[in-house]
Amino acid sequence: MRVSNISKSFDGKSVILNTSFNVIPGEIFGIIGLSGAGKTTLLNLMVGFLELDSGDISYLSRDGKLASIRENPDIVKDIAGFSTQHPSFYPKLTAGENLFHFGSLYGLSGIKLIKRVNSLLSKFGLKDAKNVKASDLSGGMQKRLDIACALVHDPPILFLDEPTADLDPSLRKQFWNLIKQINAKGTTIVLASHFLAEIELLCSRIAVLHNKRIARIGRAEELKQIYSRNFEVFLQTASAVYDDLIRFLKKDERFILDGIEKVGDELKIITPTPEPLLFSLAEFLNKNGQTIDVLHVSRPSIGEVFEELTKV
Known part of the structure; x- marks a missing residue:
């Protein structure tokens, strides 16, 4: 057509x-x-x-x-x-x-x-x-x-x-x-x-x-790569206690932190700079003897693309 x-x-x-x-x-x-x-x-x-x-x-x-x-x-x-x-x-x-x-x-x-x-x-x-x-x-x-x-x-x-x-x-x-x-x-x-x-x-x-x-x-992935500023990083540790980690990340100036919240047993972190964030996570967890059960990085949903394209 x-x-x-x-x-x-x-x-x-x-x-x-x-x-x-x-x-x-x-x-x-x-x-x-x-x-x-x-x-x-x-x-x-x-x-x-x-x-x-x-x-x-x-x-x-x-x-x-x-x-x-x-x-x-x-x-x-x-x-x-x-x-x-x-x-x-x-x-x-x-x-x-x-x-x-x-x-x-x-x-x-x-x-x-x-x-x-x-x-x-x-x-x-x-x-x-x-x-x-x-x-x-x-x-x-x-x-x-x-x-x-x-x-x-x-x-x-x-x-x-x-x-x-x-x-x-x-x-x-x-x-x-x-x-x-x-x-x-x-x-x-x-x-x-x-x-x-x-x-x-x-x-x-x-x-x-x-x-x-x-x-x-x-395609959804193409649009997200072009218009999505941020990545979503999901972390789950054995303890699922993140208070000290959250304080550490908020003080760390090696990356941009656009959002952080606990979702169930996972910690959801929003950032446009995932590489230095992952380095900071590894540094903190190794220093404190914590093990990672789940760690994955993804683009946000098509909703962020939609918001970006319909701003004006």
């Missing part, structure tokens, strides 16, 4: 401005941004729900040809599925009836439609809910049904807008696995979410939407 210099305004107010990026076939492409940054608007433009003011979006058709959404708006209907933040299914229809309905809208019929519906009911754990009204399903089951409806025509691209927004943490993790399974079958996924941990875990590349444009695109 190629997004080329697209713009969109509402009542004279620009929401998306001259934005360009590509989505690579087979990847999970994440979009993050502040509340109101335009993530949903961007997705709606990409699937053709909103008309572009300017620019263009091109897709690879099923036969491998590049097709413009302006010249061939029906291309999106054929190759894309969209599960919006709010359910698209009909609450008074059963799970099975919803899938049959959406399948027929995409031109499926007869044995082909029956097989596709039964396959989706099985894959999404909805077999026992086939004859249950959508309104009577749990929140997690409703979300599964909504995504199944978006995939009924077996599109090569799936768009997800805040797919786990209303789910509790345990259900959220189940959906992460579901998204991975869908992607493993070859489906390209474009995912907008405000859960940064979700984006970092799932996405092969991440786009930060800020000030109406994509401010940066990259």
Whole structure:
């Protein structure tokens, strides 16, 4: 998918401005941004729900040809599925009836439609809910049904807008696995979410939407290397008593200390200069006869990158 210099305004107010990026076939492409940054608007433009003011979006058709959404708006209907933040299914229809309905809208019929519906009911754990009204399903089951409806025509691209927004943490993790399974079958996924941990875990590349444009695109580790000033050092000793060590580190001027706190049995130290810090740790622990049980250094989460890119 190629997004080329697209713009969109509402009542004279620009929401998306001259934005360009590509989505690579087979990847999970994440979009993050502040509340109101335009993530949903961007997705709606990409699937053709909103008309572009300017620019263009091109897709690879099923036969491998590049097709413009302006010249061939029906291309999106054929190759894309969209599960919006709010359910698209009909609450008074059963799970099975919803899938049959959406399948027929995409031109499926007869044995082909029956097989596709039964396959989706099985894959999404909805077999026992086939004859249950959508309104009577749990929140997690409703979300599964909504995504199944978006995939009924077996599109090569799936768009997800805040797919786990209303789910509790345990259900959220189940959906992460579901998204991975869908992607493993070859489906390209474009995912907008405000859960940064979700984006970092799932996405092969991440786009930060800020000030109406994509401010940066990259893999999580690439973005963290560029924008994360600090490292997190986690230390655990046999005694798990750190009062003397904390006092020692706060007085040591060989490194910059941006934060230090005890987290469970570990000591978490935040610094942009991990090498001299590690030297100081070794010096103190050896001098005091303490042994290290755990020691690891990592970059902070994608959250720090997000904060850095959205400062202005």
